[in-house]
Amino acid sequence: MKNNIIGRYWKAYGGFKALLKSPYFYASIIITGILFPAWSKFGWWDDVLSIMPNLLGFSLGGFALWMSIGSEKFRDFLAEQDKPCGECNECRKAFGECSNDEPSAFTMINAIFLHFMILQVLAILLAMISKAYVGYFDLVFMNNTAKMILASSYCVSYFIFIYALISSLALSIGLFRVTTLYEHFVNEKIDNTDEQ
Template identity: 40%
Template sequence: MYKGVFSIYARYWRAYGGTAALVRSFYLHVALLITVICANAWLTLGWWDQVTAILPNVLGFTLGGFAIFISFGDEKFRQLLAEPDDENDDDAPTAYVRLCSTFVHFILVQILALLFAIIAKAMYFPWADAPAFFQASLPWMNGAAGFIGYALFIYSLTSALAATMHVFRIASMYESFQKSQAEPDGDPR
């Protein structure tokens, strides 16, 4: 029943580079550093309000940007990007799919951060009669949830830089493509 859903996520994850790409991500490392620096923000109750105030606007802008990105360049250029790489197997993602996966990653991280903040806000309520062991661990659980939620939020913002640089990479590739088309032999490679 969910085979198509799992299959498209697996395709995105593979095109993105998987766990190895995530762990090595400069933008993730910067986000974690900023999250640690901003400890006062996520250790304070109500950190989720900042996330829910900012991310919907960023998400709308991102979706519009992705739509524009998809239509970037002329048909020949998009066709060139979608061609399989000669050095890779036929199942390897093309340059076009790899670049789109950056936007998809950016959008997914924003959605995860937003959902996490909404759930954190919904789950926060006073519980005066909680068992003692739970009351003792609650500050630690709140701190851990705050760190995770705020880290997702900051990572969604630093991922904007990653997506921006991928757009710039495509623009540079398009410039090279246009220059090669203007050359006398017209060979785009």
């Protein structure tokens, strides 16, 4: 695996395969279609700019809490399969080619957090760009092609907003999965203590 951090994130997230298999992605498409009246007119960005900054702040706080969950041994347990290229013996032998580069549970949850935050920042930026250029669009004098391009950009921007909101559900499910792993970790530790 390359040491490209964006590549590591994208691989840990699952890449386009995971994106295209995600029910959250398709739910976001459907909801964006349903909300056509909201994004097809000027001013849709106000919703994004009033919701997303708060959600982003909450996400950063949630990420800090996630990083403090459990003990150091539990975090090691979650990360035990995570051997990025160059850090394991197989990598050193193969001059950079890692034979064990599957992401750990720890890396996958971090990738979901990062994906969620990237979507939030992107939604904010697209809303700010749309708001900044609203005075440059005169719908009366725009030809149909220009109107379609504008509507398409609004649609994509609003989709990113909706996808960011829906991704909060995916993140919550991922964190719940970690709680079940934590239960397993603690109960296994208790069982091992009882046996001794």
